[in-house]
Amino acid sequence: MNPAVPTKKPLLMVPAGSLKAAQAALREGADIFYAGIRGWSLRPTAFEIDETEFLKILKLTKFFGKKIFLTMNCFYRTDEIPAALALIEKMKNAGIDAVIASQPGLIREIHRRFPDLAINVSVQTSASNRQELEFYKELGASLVVLPRNFPELDPDHIKKLAGTGVGLEMFLVGDDSLNYDGRCYLSSYLNQKKIKDDTERKYCMMGSANRNGFCYLMCKRECEVMEPGGEIHRGHILRRGDLALFSKLKPLSDAGIEVVKIQGREFPAGMVKLIVRMTRRLIDSIDDDSSEKEYVRELEHLVRLKQVISANHLRLLAKSRSSFWRNIRPVIEKPWDNILTALWMAFPFYRELRWKKYLNEANKIDT
Amino acid sequence: MANFELSTSVFTLSEIQRTDISPFDSVYLGDPFCRDYSKNLGENREDLKKAVELLRSNDKKVYVSSYSVPRNDDLDAAERLLSWCEELKVDAVEIHNFGTLRMAKNRHPGLKLFVGYLANVYTEPTVMKLKVFGASRIMGNYELSMEELETIKNNCNIDVELLIHGKMILGISETCLLKRRLEHKEDDCMDLCRRDFHLVSSKMFLRTFGRVTMSGKDVCMIEHLPEVIRRGFKVFRIESFAENRDYAGNVGRIYRKALEEATGGKDFNPYNYLPELQKISRSNLCNGYYFATSGQEYVTAGQRS
Numbered sequence: 001m002n003p004a005v006p007t008k009k010p011l012l013m014v015p016a017g018s019l020k021a022a023q024a025a026l027r028e029g030a031d032i033f034y035a036g037i038r039g040w041s042l043r044p045t046a047f048e049i050d051e052t053e054f055l056k057i058l059k060l061t062k063f064f065g066k067k068i069f070l071t072m073n074c075f076y077r078t079d080e081i082p083a084a085l086a087l088i089e090k091m092k093n094a095g096i097d098a099v100i101a102s103q104p105g106l107i108r109e110i111h112r113r114f115p116d117l118a119i120n121v122s123v124q125t126s127a128s129n130r131q132e133l134e135f136y137k138e139l140g141a142s143l144v145v146l147p148r149n150f151p152e153l154d155p156d157h158i159k160k161l162a163g164t165g166v167g168l169e170m171f172l173v174g175d176d177s178l179n180y181d182g183r184c185y186l187s188s189y190l191n192q193k194k195i196k197d198d199t200e201r202k203y204c205m206m207g208s209a210n211r212n213g214f215c216y217l218m219c220k221r222e223c224e225v226m227e228p229g230g231e232i233h234r235g236h237i238l239r240r241g242d243l244a245l246f247s248k249l250k251p252l253s254d255a256g257i258e259v260v261k262i263q264g265r266e267f268p269a270g271m272v273k274l275i276v277r278m279t280r281r282l283i284d285s286i287d288d289d290s291s292e293k294e295y296v297r298e299l300e301h302l303v304r305l306k307q308v309i310s311a312n313h314l315r316l317l318a319k320s321r322s323s324f325w326r327n328i329r330p331v332i333e334k335p336w337d338n339i340l341t342a343l344w345m346a347f348p349f350y351r352e353l354r355w356k357k358y359l360n361e362a363n364k365i366d367t
Numbered sequence: 368m369a370n371f372e373l374s375t376s377v378f379t380l381s382e383i384q385r386t387d388i389s390p391f392d393s394v395y396l397g398d399p400f401c402r403d404y405s406k407n408l409g410e411n412r413e414d415l416k417k418a419v420e421l422l423r424s425n426d427k428k429v430y431v432s433s434y435s436v437p438r439n440d441d442l443d444a445a446e447r448l449l450s451w452c453e454e455l456k457v458d459a460v461e462i463h464n465f466g467t468l469r470m471a472k473n474r475h476p477g478l479k480l481f482v483g484y485l486a487n488v489y490t491e492p493t494v495m496k497l498k499v500f501g502a503s504r505i506m507g508n509y510e511l512s513m514e515e516l517e518t519i520k521n522n523c524n525i526d527v528e529l530l531i532h533g534k535m536i537l538g539i540s541e542t543c544l545l546k547r548r549l550e551h552k553e554d555d556c557m558d559l560c561r562r563d564f565h566l567v568s569s570k571m572f573l574r575t576f577g578r579v580t581m582s583g584k585d586v587c588m589i590e591h592l593p594e595v596i597r598r599g600f601k602v603f604r605i606e607s608f609a610e611n612r613d614y615a616g617n618v619g620r621i622y623r624k625a626l627e628e629a630t631g632g633k634d635f636n637p638y639n640y641l642p643e644l645q646k647i648s649r650s651n652l653c654n655g656y657y658f659a660t661s662g663q664e665y666v667t668a669g670q671r672s
Contacts, residue, residue: 075487075489075490075508075510076489076490077489077490077515078490078491078492078515078518078519078522081490081492102487103487103489103490103492103493104465104492104493104496104497105490105491105492105493105494105495105496106490106492106493108492108496109492124487125487126436127465127466128436128437128438128439129437129438129439129441129442129464129466130439130442130466131442131465131466131467131469131470132464132465132466132469133466134466134469135465135466135468135469136465138469139496147541149540149541151438151541151542152438152541157438157439157440160439160440161439178538178540179538179539179540179580180436180538180539180540180541182487183436183485183487183538183539184537184538185509185510185535185536185537185538185662186537186538186571186573186580188510188656188661188662189535189537189571189582189661189662189663190570190571190661190662190663191661192510192656192659192660192661192662193660193661194659205510205659207661208510210487210489210508210510211489211510218568218571221568222568223566223567223568223571224566224567224568225564225565225566225567225575226564226565226566226567227562227564228562228563228564232567236566238544238566
């Protein structure tokens, strides 16, 4: 690469899990916002926003000339598609810039009805070869999110995907999932229930990661590996950890990534603010190697805070004190994390409000 | 000629040679989950040719499963497999990836294409789109209930294949869990997945097959065969690749007999077969997602009616 040519700065896409988070991210310089409306996106309902809040965020982002994407990435039932399209039409008239979708059928329908609306292919499709990108391009998509697996996010691999005519997007911060996104049915195998929903979807398959977004996160729980002879090894966590690719930002942008995305519609506004602020600075100084390192270290600490949140998440799901300590121990043993844990614990209002809601949902089905 | 089709899947030539394939009408060849699986029929032309000849001589239909999650570097291998299939004139190719599907449609228009369960087919518009790409049979996502599958089958006028017995795939990862667990650093595969590794937690019992995680329980639909047939399903699969060598033959024979009885209008009593199936499967039974429940639940015929 010719050092004289500056790296093209990727756009920064951030979660708008609440109006507060959107306001904070806006102040810190986010380019694109994404949010889903309750019942229609892959998030537990406690972390979703209703239409009024979405429209408020939409107004705010439009006023400042930013973009907003509507997340419609569940695998809907056939009879839900007309209602989904009606919702998209309504939001299109309100001014959204793109829809994030994952089903080929829905993508085709959206493109057929609203040809001028951009379509962002969701991470749930796990598109990871050129032919697949072409497939979605033919359906009408203009931007594709790459799967959140480390090998897929290698700059050399991404170089091979560039140049098909669809933009490439990737998660800079997120969970590194055990299975390919959208190809994991562990949660619904454990527990799935058809429950009545107060949204337009009428009923939902609670427990299915693909169809509802409420996932039991089996891969984050401890399990035992039983060998053929019957020997048992305890204490395995299937998931590898979290994705934080800050140090790779420059090679990835050089390889052709146009949009970097931050996962976390469930994060409190304060945390979104911090991550967005630092990622913004990192993107702005992309060609400046010296300043990069300093931010990267700070950002990695932040991601560790996210792991603390995950541990809390588990604690609430498992509802057992002992498993809480099992999950929290590795974090507490590190001094930096100790401080971050304390910080997290110091925001009880958020924990009470949102996690309690989530816990209620879990109670409904966790018989 | 029976008015149903019973199939199974086999990964290597030696597995076909030692499996009793007589109860089946068709066989899916090749491991769609891992390209490193040794002697994988999908990677080995000579073995594939021999397997096709063997099945043809037994008057079986031959389908080939292509690799389900190809990255960009795997596309050449997918293309190679498609050309072998065309050359060997196999009856159909099962495809789990839309990229491979597009390639098959554009470069090998003569091939008959099936869409597999890992392609995440959930709705009718998706199926209609896949039909444009040449799909003539689909295996809907395992999470779909029987009602949803029936609606898709009727409204889209397409063959829908059902898993009636065997373990479900509950996820595919890009790395091998077994290699990772044993910190196996060499490139060559030790075929760890051929041994019985299980994942056990307080709530679940799973079988791990290297890159895929499978249900610990076997899906068993013998009790519900009358309902399955009433809903008009005609194509059935028995998954037996992670089992011992007698599994496919034994289960296949039971289901062939049961299906012949149930479709032939004879008296069909599932309880003649259920105890034997329970004995064959080394774990409990479940119904998968067919009745909109958790995947690991078992619903009896009495609870359905």
